[in-house]
Amino acid sequence: MREERDTKPRTAALLGGGVIGGGWAARLLLAGVDVRLYDPASDAEQGVIATLDRARRAWRRLTMAPLPPEGSLTVTDSISEAVSDAELVQESAPEREALKRELLSQASHAALSTAIIASSTSGLLPSRLSTDMDGPERFLVAHPFNPVYFLPLVELVGGPQTATSTIEHAASIYRSLGMRPLVVRREIDGFIADRLLEALWREALWLVNDDVATVEEVDDAITYGAGLRWAAMGIFLTYRLGGGEGGMRHFLEQFGPALALPWTHLTDVPTLDQALLEKLVTQSDAQADGRSADELMRVRDDCLVAILQGLRGQSFGAGEALARYERALIGDSAAHLRDATDDAGGTLRLHQVIVPTDWIDYNGHLTESRYLDVLAESTDAFLRLIGIDGDYIADGHSYYTVETHIRHIAEASAGEHLYTETRLLAHDQKRLHLFHEMRRQGDETLLATGEHMLLHVDRTAAATAPAEPAVLASLSAIADTQRELPWPEAAGRVGRRP
Ligand SMILES: NC(=O)c1ccc[n+]([C@@H]2O[C@H](COP(=O)([O-])OP(=O)(O)OC[C@H]3O[C@@H](n4cnc5c(N)ncnc54)[C@H](O)[C@@H]3O)[C@@H](O)[C@H]2O)c1
Helix, strand or coil, rough: CCCCCCCCCCCCEECCCCCHHHHHHEEEHHHEEEEEEECCCHHHHHHHHHHHHHHHHHHHHHCCCCCCCCCCCEECCHHHHHCCCCCCEEEEECCCHHHHHHHHHHHHHHCCCEEEEECCCCCCHHHHCCCCCHHHEEEEEECCCCCCCCCCCCEECCCCCCCCHHHHHHHHHHHCCCCEEEEECCCCCCCCCCHHHHHHHHHHHHHHHCCCCCCHHHHHHHHHHHHHHCCCCCCCHHHHHHCHEEEEEEEHHHHHHHCCCCCCCCCCCCCHHHHHHHHHHHHHHHHHCCCCCCCCCHHHHHHHHHHHHHHHCCCCCHHHHHHHHHHHHHHHHHHHHHHHHCCCCCEEEEEEEEEEEEHCCCCCCCCCCHHHHHHHHHHHHHHCCCCCCHHHHHCCCEEEEEEEEEEEECCCCCCEEEEEEEEEECCCEEEEEEEEEECCCCCCEEEEEEEEEEEEEEEHHHHHHHHHHHHHHHHHHHHHHCCCCCCCCCCCCCCCCC
16 A cells, blocks of 8 residues: 655754754754754753764664665754744753743744744643744644654644644654654643653652662563563553453453552652652662663663564554654655766766774674675665665565675775665566675775675565566666666676586
8 A cells, every 4th residue: 555655844943952852853863854953051962963873873773774864953043043944843941831931932933934833841731832922823742752763652732722734734744754643632731641651650659669669670560561561562452462352341340340449549649858869869870780871871772673673573563653664765765866866877876884883893894794784785775766665565566686796805994985886787577687886985995896686576476577667667777878887897796507
């Protein structure tokens, strides 16, 4: 089934660049959106850059899909400069109603009349936040989750003055950034997610306050049990399964009476006095065991990568949002490649990469398997160029690589810019014969060549099949533009009998 394309903004303004604003900056920049940041703190830019570095690392581990060229980050001295040409204004200032109201009011007077203006507030009501705004119909709450560059959920909450079209437009924008907008049906303090989290948080504080458990034991009670299930299934689907074959009805008959038992403090709040505060902080420090925030954030991100990749394999929960975003990225990249190669005179420079430090082996150079990664990415880029995009694959067709020959010629070091040039050596209805030269930018040294044979397949029938006419036409057009190029000296090794 073909998917609707969402419209990505070209420019977004961020008011506040702390934990959440920095996360928005990273998500937007990695999606190719230009960001204008306004934050009165002198170290805000530095914090955003550190978050962007973490996000780049995490996304590189998460997906093979081609991220677009990064957007640019501009730090501004005023609210009006930040918002003047932004299609999306996202406020992420401290959680104080008066401050947010003032900020949103100023932003609304300087922003485009067509801009979507959103607040990241964790629970303040949109009808109150928009009181002093010009054009409150374009305002809504868009409540994200930390780390914003990675977690897809964003709760969208409109007030009585918010236009329906604003919610729809905002949902499309956030989807275009790989997110899963959840529209909250009416405004309510704490929205949906934070009401649930607040209930859990209160119980957790009581358990520590009453010395029933330490902070680490409370966390273990989540991460070794229910927390694992929650990544895939929420509380309702989980409890349905708790009812076995009898489902939700049986579950409610069995555990309904427990609702009357004193299993929860719920509406009571423990007094956060100095003694409780010290206890929480001391136990939390012991739990962190000397690991820095940066170290723990990397662990968190790597675990999220594993979970998201697992869920993507099942096309379930947040894995579905990731798979959808990857399909959109592949489609966008195909369009971008076609634009970039229109006047290329036969040379196809389809892939480039900066060698990351974790690609370096014990010899201090690019490790062997990463040569294949770069060449395989180049093949993928070529496939996108000829129209093998998310829709084509969803329709049940693709190319599979059946043979590869790599020559490792020279070394590469961390931080070097590499690129590949691709030749279409031959093709017919089912076969594709590609040759890549991988070079270092600057001295243009040839580092490796890769020669690959691919077969076009009907994925449903699990058999080879002729490619679609449009793909074959694209291949013929490329073959025509490359006809005059000299035959690569090392080509012709794939497919030869030993
Ligand atoms: N931290 C979370 O887990 C989380 C999750 C979802 C939503 N939120 C919401 O996001 C918002 C920001 O929270 P945070 O955790 O990023 O806080 P933070 O303290 O990390 O960042 C706030 C930033 O706002 C800046 N700031 C202060 N006054 C400003 C002004 N007048 N204009 C522009 N910027 C200003 C500060 O310098 C700081 O960089 C809050 O509304 C919060 O409820 C937080």
